[in-house]
Amino acid sequence: MNRRSLILATLLLAGCTKVPAGYQGVMVNLYGSDKGVSDQLYGVGRYYLGWNSEMYLFPTFLQNYTWMDNSNDNQDIGNDESITMQTSEGLSINTDVGITYQIQPDNVVKVFQHYRLGVDEITNTFLRNMVRDAMNQVASTMTIDELYGLQKEKFIGEVNNLVKAQAANSGIDVDKVYLIGTFRLPQTVIDSINSKIQATQNAMRAENEVALAQAEAQKLLVTAAAQAKANQMIEASLTPEYVQYLGVTRWDGHLPKVTGSATPFVDIGNEKPN
Numbered sequence: 001m002n003r004r005s006l007i008l009a010t011l012l013l014a015g016c017t018k019v020p021a022g023y024q025g026v027m028v029n030l031y032g033s034d035k036g037v038s039d040q041l042y043g044v045g046r047y048y049l050g051w052n053s054e055m056y057l058f059p060t061f062l063q064n065y066t067w068m069d070n071s072n073d074n075q076d077i078g079n080d081e082s083i084t085m086q087t088s089e090g091l092s093i094n095t096d097v098g099i100t101y102q103i104q105p106d107n108v109v110k111v112f113q114h115y116r117l118g119v120d121e122i123t124n125t126f127l128r129n130m131v132r133d134a135m136n137q138v139a140s141t142m143t144i145d146e147l148y149g150l151q152k153e154k155f156i157g158e159v160n161n162l163v164k165a166q167a168a169n170s171g172i173d174v175d176k177v178y179l180i181g182t183f184r185l186p187q188t189v190i191d192s193i194n195s196k197i198q199a200t201q202n203a204m205r206a207e208n209e210v211a212l213a214q215a216e217a218q219k220l221l222v223t224a225a226a227q228a229k230a231n232q233m234i235e236a237s238l239t240p241e242y243v244q245y246l247g248v249t250r251w252d253g254h255l256p257k258v259t260g261s262a263t264p265f266v267d268i269g270n271e272k273p274n
Helices: 003-014 105-115 119-139 144-148 152-168 187-237 240-250
Strands: 016-019 023-029 036-042 045-048 053-059 063-067 083-086 092-102 173-184
Touching (some): 016 023, 023 105, 053 105, 053 119, 083 119, 092 119, 105 119, 119 152, 152 173
Antiparallel strands (some): 016 045, 023 036, 023 053, 063 092, 083 092, 092 173
């Protein structure tokens, strides 16, 4: 190969781009009568662009992105991508958030025509804004106690519904929006919530103790009533004749060797020996 051919081959290779597996390409013509986004979708392969074209690659497999606070004392504050929202009381709370989504191959051109950006810019600008706005919209209708407590699942469910509907309009299928960890709150708010939880638990414990005491008292009353009724029945059955009968049937024929002032209940004084 001569020098001219080598230079030409190098230029041709430099003007080529590759669409890897799992991606679809969108061609954009920068100049001329056909300037704009091509309606053609480019699958896996290598393509010559030339000086007039650019190729944008879009993954068509499931994507997962997270927006987290990765900053610390030794890093720049720009690493904080977490989302802050306000509750119905106006309290600001912060959390790390993730999103899982997919762009179907048939929607790649639609998505690019809508945003005119690559997938990373779409994710970290438009999708993040959708999630942030949805979280603020839902959080503004709830108290901190609800968000931090039993209503958290309701909160994230409503956020998912809002984001999925809005993203679908531009051709993006959102699988889910999810919270990473828990909400970050001021320590004073955490202490207040914990105190309320403890007070509720103490009240429930007291109610259980009262209910137990009432049950025990009722049990004693029932037992006492049953015993009283039994005593009444015994007392009613102990007639003088019945007592005399019991004495006769159970006497062994011997008088007690030591007696008090009372006379024996069995009268044998008039009996005569044979």
